Amino acid sequence: MSQRVPAAQAAPAVSAPQQRRRRGLLRIYLTPKQAIPGRARLTLGIGSFVVILAAWQVASVIISNPLFVPSPVQVWRAWVDAIQHRHFLDDVAWSAFRIIAGFLIAAVMAVPLGLLMGSFEVVRAFFQPPINFIRYMPASAFIPLLLLLIGLGENEKLMIIWIGVFFQLVLMVMDIAHRVPDEMLNVAYTLGASRWTVFYKVFLPATFPEVVDALRITMGWAWTYLIVAEIVAAERGIGSFILISERFLRSDRIIAAIITIGLLGLITDYAIAAIHRAAFPYVEKVHR
Amino acid sequence: MSEIRLIDVAMQYVTHKAQVRALDRISLTVPDGQFACIVGPSGCGKSTLLMVAAGLVTPSEGEVLVDGKPATAPGADRGMVFQSYSLYPWLSVRRNIEFGMEIKRTPRTERQLRSGELIHLMKLDGFAEAYPKALSGGMKQRAAIARALANDPQVLLMDEPFGALDAQTRQIMQEMLTDLWQRFRKTVLFVTHDIDEAIFLGDVIYVMTNRPGRIRTTLRVDLPRPRTFDMVGGPHFAQLRNQVVGIIHEESLKAVESELARA
Numbered sequence: 001m002s003q004r005v006p007a008a009q010a011a012p013a014v015s016a017p018q019q020r021r022r023r024g025l026l027r028i029y030l031t032p033k034q035a036i037p038g039r040a041r042l043t044l045g046i047g048s049f050v051v052i053l054a055a056w057q058v059a060s061v062i063i064s065n066p067l068f069v070p071s072p073v074q075v076w077r078a079w080v081d082a083i084q085h086r087h088f089l090d091d092v093a094w095s096a097f098r099i100i101a102g103f104l105i106a107a108v109m110a111v112p113l114g115l116l117m118g119s120f121e122v123v124r125a126f127f128q129p130p131i132n133f134i135r136y137m138p139a140s141a142f143i144p145l146l147l148l149l150i151g152l153g154e155n156e157k158l159m160i161i162w163i164g165v166f167f168q169l170v171l172m173v174m175d176i177a178h179r180v181p182d183e184m185l186n187v188a189y190t191l192g193a194s195r196w197t198v199f200y201k202v203f204l205p206a207t208f209p210e211v212v213d214a215l216r217i218t219m220g221w222a223w224t225y226l227i228v229a230e231i232v233a234a235e236r237g238i239g240s241f242i243l244i245s246e247r248f249l250r251s252d253r254i255i256a257a258i259i260t261i262g263l264l265g266l267i268t269d270y271a272i273a274a275i276h277r278a279a280f281p282y283v284e285k286v287h288r
Numbered sequence: 289m290s291e292i293r294l295i296d297v298a299m300q301y302v303t304h305k306a307q308v309r310a311l312d313r314i315s316l317t318v319p320d321g322q323f324a325c326i327v328g329p330s331g332c333g334k335s336t337l338l339m340v341a342a343g344l345v346t347p348s349e350g351e352v353l354v355d356g357k358p359a360t361a362p363g364a365d366r367g368m369v370f371q372s373y374s375l376y377p378w379l380s381v382r383r384n385i386e387f388g389m390e391i392k393r394t395p396r397t398e399r400q401l402r403s404g405e406l407i408h409l410m411k412l413d414g415f416a417e418a419y420p421k422a423l424s425g426g427m428k429q430r431a432a433i434a435r436a437l438a439n440d441p442q443v444l445l446m447d448e449p450f451g452a453l454d455a456q457t458r459q460i461m462q463e464m465l466t467d468l469w470q471r472f473r474k475t476v477l478f479v480t481h482d483i484d485e486a487i488f489l490g491d492v493i494y495v496m497t498n499r500p501g502r503i504r505t506t507l508r509v510d511l512p513r514p515r516t517f518d519m520v521g522g523p524h525f526a527q528l529r530n531q532v533v534g535i536i537h538e539e540s541l542k543a544v545e546s547e548l549a550r551a
Binding site: 060181183184186187188189190191192193197202203205206208280282283284 | 335343344362363364365367368370372374376377387390391392407419420421432435436439441445
């Protein structure tokens with residue numbers, strides 16, 4: 001970092017080889033779309049967190065009002081305290097259970113329907129218009145309605161996640177299925193395959209890797225809808241923990257809970273990505 | 289005996305603007321063991337013709353006969369090789385090649401024997417268990433050809449199979465294919481826009497007209513077999529090439545003019 005002083009400022013003092021070296025560094029780091037050394041990438045990635053934490057710490061010192069800006073240390077203490085004395089991990093478990101259950105129900109329904117819509121014009125013509133329409137209704141807007149209709153039990157939470165995930169996922173899977181190249185299927189026909197064989201031996205496996213990717217992406221959205229549902233009405237869960245903390249003016253706990261959600265999201269994302277790598281070793285990697 | 293015969297095949301479809309006639313009453317017969325090439329200007333419908341021959345597209349008029357029997361649906365008797373290789377990325381090279389035999393439930397030992405032979409023949413040794421992503425373009429197409437041959441089809445249909453390869457690789461592949469044909473003597477219908485390729489490989493060349501695609505000329509290639517690469521420089525080759533180039537040039541001009549007329 002220290003080598004990258006503005007050239008004009010340092011120019012008169014440096015010798016020719018040094019100048020060449022500096023231009024070399026600029027070329028390495030500031031050429032559009034060129035890879036940078038792996039160590040530099042790691043340093044920059046960690047560095048950004050350090051910068052954020054430092055800025056946060058400075059802001060908390062300047063403002064010096066723990067309600068508005070609790071310091072990083074304070075948030076860390078609140079987090080430890082919440083786990084030790086406030087059964088925060090139970091809340092995490094409740095949220096995780098709802099996410100997994102709601103997401104699984106949505107995925108189990110959306111993936112087969114999406115595949116059918118992507119491969120059969122008949123199915124697509126029937127389902128696509130209403131799904132396209134409902135997709136634009138925000139899942140959170142359904143919360144009051146669902147509270148009226150089915151009350152504030154677990155079903156309401158699962159239903160919200162389902163609404164938030166199902167309609168998006170169906171359309172994503174449909175697109176994936178639709179993109180399977182015709183020639184892949186045609187080759188199988190000319191090798192003597194029946195339509196059914198083409199469907200399960202060529203069409204389905206051709207969609208799998210991208211479907212898992214779509215699951216990874218929609219999983220992130222599920223978290224948003226769950227927390228909204230829990231904030232509106234729930235006895236347990238990370239969302240309700242946030243709501244209760246707000247009543248007691250504990251912004252440190254709120255921030256700790258939000259960071260926890262981020263971490264959980266990151267972990268699931270990495271887990272699904274790892275499964276993807278293990279299950280589909282044949283996929284050509286586009287990025288890194 | 290395995291001949292393929294197209295009788296009065298015509299193809300038309302309706303777009304939102306007009307009725308398009310893509311193929312106009314095409315008849316041709318490829319007798320047993322002949323290597324027939326179709327060349328023509330781009331957009332003349334030669335790929336559509338091959339799709340019809342494969343049974344993947346139903347013609348508006350006419351029919352396809354394999355050994356005298358009507359062939360209306362695709363089947364293992366007409367193997368096809370596409371320009372885009374279309375290997376299955378989730379299967380190893382060996383399992384790609386065995387795909388047709390797997391469908392037919394050929395016994396495992398026989399399957400492996402046959403795929404092993406073809407892997408060696410197509411110079412894919414050492415890549416049997418590799419996924420297609422590890423192969424170069426030329427190797428992918430060799431694997432795709434092996435997959436079609438493994439099924440022992442009566443007729444081999446090839447749709448610009450070397451069109452996506454660089455010039456050097458294409459040449460090597462043409463030599464490999466002609467050696468392969470010398471060995472198996474399959475009935476082949478081969479579509480290309482590369483005139484040298486058609487002359488080098490074919491016994492017969494059908495030159496197609498601009499849309500609506502018709503067969504304008506049939507040329508016999510009387511170069512001796514087996515074909516070798518040094519023939520490409522010879523005077524007889526040059527003469528045939530000039531003939532075909534002239535016809536295609538004329539047809540391509542017509543295509544440009546008709547585009548202008550429409551505009």
